[in-house]
Amino acid sequence: MENIRSYTDSLQKYIAIMGLQERNTRLFYRVLIDNVEEMLPIVYTPTVGEACQKYGSIFQHPHGLYISLNERGKVLDVLKNWPEPLVDVIVVTDGERILGLGDLGCQGMGIPVGKLALYTALGGVRDSVCLPITIDVGTNNEDLLNDKFYIGLRQKRATGKEYDDFIHEFMMAVKQAYGEKILVQFEDFANRNAFKLLEKYQKTHLVFNDDIQGTSAVVLGGILAALKSNQESIQDQIFLFFGAGEAGTGIAELIALEITKQADVSFEEAKEKIWMFDSKGLIVKARLESLQPHKRSFAHEHEECHELISAVKTLRPTVLIGTSGHGNTFTKDVIQTLSSFNKRPVIMALSNPTSKSECTAEQAYRWSEGRALFAGGSPFAPVTINGKTYYPGQGNNAYIFPGIGHGLIICGAIRLHNDMLLAAAEALASQVTQEQLDKGLIYPLFQDIRKISACISAAVAEKAYQLGLATRLPKPDDLLAYAKSCMYSPLYRPYR
Ligand SMILES: NC(=O)C1=CN([C@@H]2O[C@H](COP(=O)(O)OP(=O)(O)OC[C@H]3O[C@@H](n4cnc5c(N)ncnc54)[C@H](OP(=O)(O)O)[C@@H]3O)[C@@H](O)[C@H]2O)C=CC1
Numbered sequence: 001m002e003n004i005r006s007y008t009d010s011l012q013k014y015i016a017i018m019g020l021q022e023r024n025t026r027l028f029y030r031v032l033i034d035n036v037e038e039m040l041p042i043v044y045t046p047t048v049g050e051a052c053q054k055y056g057s058i059f060q061h062p063h064g065l066y067i068s069l070n071e072r073g074k075v076l077d078v079l080k081n082w083p084e085p086l087v088d089v090i091v092v093t094d095g096e097r098i099l100g101l102g103d104l105g106c107q108g109m110g111i112p113v114g115k116l117a118l119y120t121a122l123g124g125v126r127d128s129v130c131l132p133i134t135i136d137v138g139t140n141n142e143d144l145l146n147d148k149f150y151i152g153l154r155q156k157r158a159t160g161k162e163y164d165d166f167i168h169e170f171m172m173a174v175k176q177a178y179g180e181k182i183l184v185q186f187e188d189f190a191n192r193n194a195f196k197l198l199e200k201y202q203k204t205h206l207v208f209n210d211d212i213q214g215t216s217a218v219v220l221g222g223i224l225a226a227l228k229s230n231q232e233s234i235q236d237q238i239f240l241f242f243g244a245g246e247a248g249t250g251i252a253e254l255i256a257l258e259i260t261k262q263a264d265v266s267f268e269e270a271k272e273k274i275w276m277f278d279s280k281g282l283i284v285k286a287r288l289e290s291l292q293p294h295k296r297s298f299a300h301e302h303e304e305c306h307e308l309i310s311a312v313k314t315l316r317p318t319v320l321i322g323t324s325g326h327g328n329t330f331t332k333d334v335i336q337t338l339s340s341f342n343k344r345p346v347i348m349a350l351s352n353p354t355s356k357s358e359c360t361a362e363q364a365y366r367w368s369e370g371r372a373l374f375a376g377g378s379p380f381a382p383v384t385i386n387g388k389t390y391y392p393g394q395g396n397n398a399y400i401f402p403g404i405g406h407g408l409i410i411c412g413a414i415r416l417h418n419d420m421l422l423a424a425a426e427a428l429a430s431q432v433t434q435e436q437l438d439k440g441l442i443y444p445l446f447q448d449i450r451k452i453s454a455c456i457s458a459a460v461a462e463k464a465y466q467l468g469l470a471t472r473l474p475k476p477d478d479l480l481a482y483a484k485s486c487m488y489s490p491l492y493r494p495y496r
C-alpha cells in the first residue's frame with residue numbers, strides 16, 4: 001500500500017495494482033479487501049475508465065480472453081485455451097459502450113477484468129472460476145483505429161447477421177465448454193444489442209445484464225432506503241429519469257414491479273408514476289411511433305417538452321435519476337426547482353465515470369440547501385457546507401452484482417428471475433443502518449461489502465429455491481451461513 005500510495009496519479013496506481021494481480025493474486029485480493037474504499041476507485045470507476053481509454057499504451061500483460069471475429073468457427077477452441085478448466089462466471093463485453101465513454105473497442109477489456117476482480121474481492125467468488133472476455137468485432141472509434149498502440153482488430157464493427165451469428169457461436173460455445181449453469185454477465189454493450197441479447201438468451205442461458213438488471217436492483221435498493229429515511233411509500237413518488245437507455249429503463253421497470261408488490265396497482269398503472277427523458281426530450285405519447293421498444297411503455301400523455309427544467313417544473317418529480325452519460329446536466333436551476341417543492345429530494349447522478357456525472361455531490365447539496373438525499377455512480381467525497389458535513393452514497397451496481405452472482409452460483413440456479421432482483425434490492429436496503437440514514441446515506445458503507453454481499457447472495461438463493469430455479473439440493477438450512485462459508489478469503493497461514 002505504501003508503494004501504491006506513493007503514486008500521485010490514479011492511472012499509475014491502476015498500473016501498479018494490476019501488475020500485482022498478475023504477480024501475486026492472493027496478495028492482490030488481500031490488498032483490495034483490506035483497503036476497499038481506497039482501492040475501489042482505482043480498479044473500478046472512475047480510474048478504470050481512463051485505463052480503458054489508454055489500454056493500448058499502458059499494456060503490460062494480457063488479462064482475460066480476447067475472442068476476435070477472425071476466430072469465427074473456432075470459438076470453442078479459443079475458450080479451451082483458457083488455462084482454468086472450471087469456470088462458473090464470465091463477464092463479457094464487446095466494448096461498444098464503455099461506461100459513459102462510448103466505443104472503446106477491444107480496450108474495453110478493463111471492464112470485465114475489473115468487474116471480475118470485484119466478484120472475488122467483494123463477493124467472495126474464487127478468482128479461478130472467473131473468466132473475463134472481450135469479443136472483438138472491430139470498433140467505430142476512428143481515434144483508436146488510427147492509434148498505433150490499439151490492441152484490437154482494425155476494422156469497423158461487424159453488425160447485423162454477422163454480429164448476431166458470432167455472438168450466437170460464443171453463447172453456444174460457453175455452454176459446451178462450461179455446462180448449462182455457466183453464468184454469463186453482459187457488460188457495457190451498446191443498448192441496441194444489450195436489450196436484444198438479454199431478451200434472446202435469458203430463455204436458454206443463465207444470463208444477467210449488469211447495466212440493465214444489476215443497476216435496477218442497486219437503485220431500487222437506494223430508493224427503498226431513501227423512502228425509509230423520508231418515511232414515505234414508493235407508490236406516492238414521481239420518478240423522472242434523465243436518460244432512457246439500458247440503465248434508465250432497466251431501473252424504471254424494476255421500480256414499477258416493486259410498486260405493484262407494495263400497492264394494489266397494475267404494472268401499467270405503476271408505470272404512470274415514471275417519466276423518462278431521452279436525447280430528444282420527454283418521452284410522450286406523441287412520439288410513440290418513433291420510440292425504441294424499451295421506451296414505449298413509458299410514453300405518457302403530455303405535451304412535447306425539450307428542456308429538463310420544464311419537465312421538472314410541470315411533472316414535479318420527487319426522485320430525479322441521471323442515466324444519460326452526460327455530465328453537468330443537472331443544473332443549478334434544475335436542482336433548485338426540484339428542491340422548491342420537495343423537503344428531501346432524491347437525486348441520483350449515476351453516469352460514470354465522474355466526468356459524466358449529471359452533477360457533483362457538492363452541487364446537489366449546495367443547490368438544495370443541504371436537503372438532497374444524493375448518490376453518484378462514481379464515488380464522491382463528503383462535502384462540508386457552512387460547517388455541516390454531508391455524506392454522499394455511491395449508487396453503483398458493484399453493490400449488487402457480486403452478491404447476485406455468488407447467490408446464483410451457490411444454489412446452482414439455472415435462470416435469473418426479476419423476483420431475485422427485487423430480493424437483492426431489499427437485502428441491500430436492509431443493510432443501511434439507522435445511523436447511516438440519519439447521516440443522509442442511502443447505501444451502506446463499502447467497507448462492509450462482504451457482509452452485504454453474503455446477505456444479497458442468501459436472499460437471491462432463497463428466492464431461487466422458492467421459484468424452483470435452484471438445482472443444488474437439498475437446500476441448506478441456514479442460507480446466510482452457507483453463503484458466508486462459500487466465500488473465498490485470501491488468508492495467510494501463520495508461520496511456525
Ligand atoms: N451507476 C451505475 O451502476 C451505472 C451507471 N451507468 C451509467 O449510465 C450511463 C448510461 O448508460 P446506459 O443506460 O447503458 O446507456 P444507453 O446508451 O443505453 O442510454 C443513454 C440514454 O441517455 C440518453 N441521452 C443521451 N444524451 C442525452 C442528453 N443530452 N439529454 C438527455 N438524454 C440523453 C440517450 O437518449 P437516446 O435514447 O435518445 O439516445 C439514452 O436514452 C453511462 O454513463 C453509464 O456509465 C450504467 C450502468 C450502471
Ligand SMILES: CC(=O)C(=O)O
Pocket residue numbers: 045098099100188210211351352377396397398
Ligand atoms: C457501473 C457500470 O456498470 C457502468 O457504468 O456501466
Ligand SMILES: [Mg+2]
Pocket residue numbers: 099187188210211
Ligand atoms: Mg456497465
